[in-house]
Amino acid sequence: MTKSFSNLQIDSERLWGTIHETARFGATPKGGVRRLTLGEEDKQARDWFRAACEAAGCEVHVDALGTMFALRPGRDMTKPPLGIGSHLDTQPTGGKYDGVLGTLAALEVVRTLNAAGIETEIPLCVVNWTNEEGSRFAPAMMASGTYAGDFTTEDILARKDADGVTVAEALEAIGYRGSEAVGARRLGAFIELHIEQGPILEAEGKTIGVVHNGQGIIWYDGRLTGFASHAGTTPMPLRRDALATFAEVVLAVERIARELGPEAVGTIGEATIENASRNVVPGDLTFTLDVRSANAATLDKFDIMLRKVFEEIAARRKVAVELNQVWRKEPTQFDAKLVDAVEAAAKELGYGYRRITSGAGHDACNLATVMPAAMIFVPCKDGVSHNELEDATQADCAAGANVLLHTVLALAGVANKR
Numbered sequence: 097m098t099k100s101f102s103n104l105q106i107d108s109e110r111l112w113g114t115i116h117e118t119a120r121f122g123a124t125p126k127g128g129v130r131r132l133t134l135g136e137e138d139k140q141a142r143d144w145f146r147a148a149c150e151a152a153g154c155e156v157h158v159d160a161l162g163t164m165f166a167l168r169p170g171r172d173m174t175k176p177p178l179g180i181g182s183h184l185d186t187q188p189t190g191g192k193y194d195g196v197l198g199t200l201a202a203l204e205v206v207r208t209l210n211a212a213g214i215e216t217e218i219p220l221c222v223v224n225w226t227n228e229e230g231s232r233f234a235p236a237m238m239a240s241g242t243y244a245g246d247f248t249t250e251d252i253l254a255r256k257d258a259d260g261v262t263v264a265e266a267l268e269a270i271g272y273r274g275s276e277a278v279g280a281r282r283l284g285a286f287i288e289l290h291i292e293q294g295p296i297l298e299a300e301g302k303t304i305g306v307v308h309n310g311q312g313i314i315w316y317d318g319r320l321t322g323f324a325s326h327a328g329t330t331p332m333p334l335r336r337d338a339l340a341t342f343a344e345v346v347l348a349v350e351r352i353a354r355e356l357g358p359e360a361v362g363t364i365g366e367a368t369i370e371n372a373s374r375n376v377v378p379g380d381l382t383f384t385l386d387v388r389s390a391n392a393a394t395l396d397k398f399d400i401m402l403r404k405v406f407e408e409i410a411a412r413r414k415v416a417v418e419l420n421q422v423w424r425k426e427p428t429q430f431d432a433k434l435v436d437a438v439e440a441a442a443k444e445l446g447y448g449y450r451r452i453t454s455g456a457g458h459d460a461c462n463l464a465t466v467m468p469a470a471m472i473f474v475p476c477k478d479g480v481s482h483n484e485l486e487d488a489t490q491a492d493c494a495a496g497a498n499v500l501l502h503t504v505l506a507l508a509g510v511a512n513k514r
């Protein structure tokens with residue numbers, strides 16, 4: 097830790113105020129936030145974020161997928177900036193902290209450095225990544241994945257939401273289709289603060305999670321094709337019922353995940369009966385499947401077991417089962433040096449901490465494939481997230497932001513005190 101600034105702390109009230117000020121954009125009656133990527137509420141949050149970053153002396157640039165880069169100059173502008181930030185989009189029934197904490201804590205770090213008159217050696221860049229959630233447009237972590245070279249910008253601009261609106265059209269509708277090529281703005285490293293979205297830190301009474309790795313993810317689109325027929329006249333043995341087949345598919349996913357033990361999870365989050373009608377045996381059903389593990393071999397095993405079981409169910413029920421992999425993100429190993437820097441900051445600041453695996457995907461997981469990256473976690477209430485009940489304490493949010501601040505000072509260096 098930079099000795100002379102070891103007492104420097106972020107302004108907890110100011111950070112807490114910004115989190116609750118931006119929670120207005122898409123606020124839901126139950127106290128959550130619905131701010132789907134590239135919608136009107138996202139535009140409001142983006143406009144707010146741009147104004148706040150500019151007021152803090154940053155130059156804001158927007159790339160072709162709408163990702164926002166707020167550049168704070170450092171003494172040596174020949175060096176690639178240290179990136180800090182997260183995302184401002186949320187799930188349909190999201191909370192106030194997922195993504196928002198990391199983005200606004202990064203802004204708070206800039207505000208704190210400004211107030212202390214500190215110029216860093218290396219420039220800083222506060223980043224708001226477009227569409228981390230992947231709820232409106234697949235895949236998740238879409239913009240950081242394109243930045244990391246996993247997708248082409250053209251492919252992603254053409255992705256459509258459930259209403260057939262493309263990413264390009266949505267970006268244009270809110271005025272955030274930037275001219276800068278995705279990936280053109282080089283970053284030297286990236287640190288992301290995020291709520292844990294799981295129960296471990298709270299259960300162990302720890303304030304800081306020093307994230308050293310992250311689960312890999314596979315996303316599938318599934319389709320079951322049986323035969324739509326009359327609910328009254330079709331004898332049970334003759335039915336090719338897509339929904340009854342789906343019931344077996346759902347339980348098979350759950351059984352395989354449990355069989356592969358604690359290091360695997362499987363979730364069917366969406367299902368639609370096509371042309372549903374109460375007096376028609378469902379003939380056509382689509383669904384999505386999300387499979388995760390921190391171990392790539394377990395992901396492979398999950399895939400093989402799924403396909404085998406689905407084939408058996410399909411043959412027995414005479415219902416075609418299609419399972420198309422639409423996205424695979426390998427498990428993440430974060431950069432040892434940066435992870436150590438996060439741990440050193442947590443230790444110096446006297447917070448209880450532990451090393452932890454990220455169960456959720458994050459933009460930092462994509463960036464880790466192309467630059468040194470690391471993450472900082474803080475607890476959230478009951479480990480709940482992707483739910484309007486998502487909650488965190490002001491003290492924990494401030495602790496995470498302080499660890500981010502001191503990690504930044506250690507990595508970006510202090511050129512001088514103005």
Ligand code: HGY
Nearest residue numbers: 228229230236456457
């Ligand atoms: O799906 C995820 O893990 C992230 O929250 N988008």
Ligand code: MN
Nearest residue numbers: 194195228290
């Ligand atoms: Mn997130």
Ligand code: MN
Nearest residue numbers: 187194229482
């Ligand atoms: Mn999320």
